[in-house]
Amino acid sequence: MRVLGLLGAQREDGVTAHTLHAVLDAVPAGNETEIVDLAALDIHPDRSEEPNPVLDDLERRMLAADVWVLAAPTYWGGLSGVMKHFLDCMRQRLVRFDHRGETHPDRFRGIHAVTITTCYTGALENTVMRVTDPPLRQLDAVLQAAGVIRTREIVVTGTWGMRKLPARKAAECARVGRAIPGMRRRDDxxxxxxxxxxxxxxxxxxxxxxxxxxxxxxxxxxxxxxxxxxxxxxxxxxxxxxxxxxxxxxxxxxxxxx
Ligand SMILES: Cc1cc2nc3c(=O)[nH]c(=O)nc-3n(C[C@H](O)[C@H](O)[C@H](O)COP(=O)(O)O)c2cc1C
Structure with a gap:
């Protein structure tokens, strides 16, 4: 099984990256894992007649993967710009358009996904104010349009000054990572x-x-x-x-x- 981690954060060594690594590190041996740092790539939308090798390569990796792990911090109460820009640029490739311009799941249908977000807001405040809802919903909307099955969400709150994941979160990430090979295609x-x-x-x-x-x-x-x-x-x-x-x-x- 192939697991593709997509990091959409400003910092490649931030809490979001630590969380993503904690999940992928726990994927049992014998499965392939890979992390792509989206901020390090020159991502731009497809323009007619112009080649787009960066999106071509990302698309290939996404199609080859059985499970995606999408990790993006909460910025300004929403999805980080890096992740949003990537998903916006991928839109034409993620879905199929019919003659009325409506979108339908296509080649990515049945892939599984885990979503991750992190924020400064504390656990209690997040439970009440639901600061992490908009970015997670935004990710869900894209996955749903593409026919991708989101199986788990991980939220890390109170990240101000955080250098290392709290033990409870590290354990949750490890649990999710270990469970990834059990995520099967849609038929099952x-x-x-x-x-x-x-x-x-x-x-x-x-x-x-x-x-x-x-x-x-x-x-x-x-x-x-x-x-x-x-x-x-x-x-x-x-x-x-x-x-x-x-x-x-x-x-x-x-x-x-x-
Ligand atoms: C531009 C920007 C906007 C942010 N907006 C919010 C916010 O609205 N709510 C919040 O709780 N944290 C906010 N934060 C804090 C980040 O969500 C938090 O630092 C996150 O854990 C960053 O992940 P990282 O360490 O991987 O960069 C913001 C940070 C940045 C840089």
């Missing part, structure tokens, strides 16, 4: 998601029916609440509350802020 992923969905619905229905039995003891044993429509309303309400709680929990777990 789709099956896994259907099985997960089935499991979730089975557990939710069981929990809902269990709660419904308990609630039935509090409701009148006869009349509307004991009939079909009463059952239906209680089931729908309980199911909705449980589903909202699970989705909320999943979104908090998925979008890490600390």
């Amino acid at each position: 992923e789709t099956m896994r998601r259907y099985i997960q969905l089935f499991g979730m619905i089975a557990v939710m229905t069981l929990a809902t029916m269990g709660l419904q039995r308990l609630l039935a003891r509090l409701l009148p044993p006869e009349g509307f609440w004991a009939g079909f429509w009463g059952d239906y309303i209680v089931f729908t309400l309980v199911f909705f509350v449980l589903l909202s709680a699970i989705l909320r929990w999943a979104s908090v777990m998925r979008h890490r802020r600390r």
Whole structure:
């Protein structure tokens, strides 16, 4: 498996670079890893008839990789300019355009990606203010347009004066790096998601029916609440509350802020 790290930061030895290295260093032996420092390249958009060897080379490496690790600091509450400029220049190559100018996933479909951002903002403030949401969302939007599956996010907060990753973050990066070879192409992923969905619905229905039995003891044993429509309303309400709680929990777990 090939893992391509793309660093979109001003500093090649900054916290973002340390984080990217910590992930790639943990990728088990036998897999190929490589880091491209985007700031060191002369990246410019394609112009008709003009060769663009830098983008050609990046495109080749991106196509050859199974997993991308995109690392960019949070600048001015958004994605770093280096990463944004690179993605802007790659747009024509990342997606396919139809006759109406709408974009569709094309050759990069099914590749997996891990995204990383870092910021001065502290963990608690970031949880409340969500400073790292815009850069991560921006990366997600590009990946989604290209059909790339983003599997993990890593956020490093409180980077002011940071020389070395805190042990907890280093451990998280190592965990993600070790898990990278397990990220498979979309076909396997789709099956896994259907099985997960089935499991979730089975557990939710069981929990809902269990709660419904308990609630039935509090409701009148006869009349509307004991009939079909009463059952239906209680089931729908309980199911909705449980589903909202699970989705909320999943979104908090998925979008890490600390
Ligand atoms: C131009 C610029 C803008 C920044 N804007 C923000 C910001 O809006 N919020 C924040 O928390 N940190 C901000 N920072 C701090 C960086 O996100 C932080 O230093 C990051 O960890 C830098 O990564 P690096 O060490 O790899 O360069 C900014 C830094 C720079 C240079």
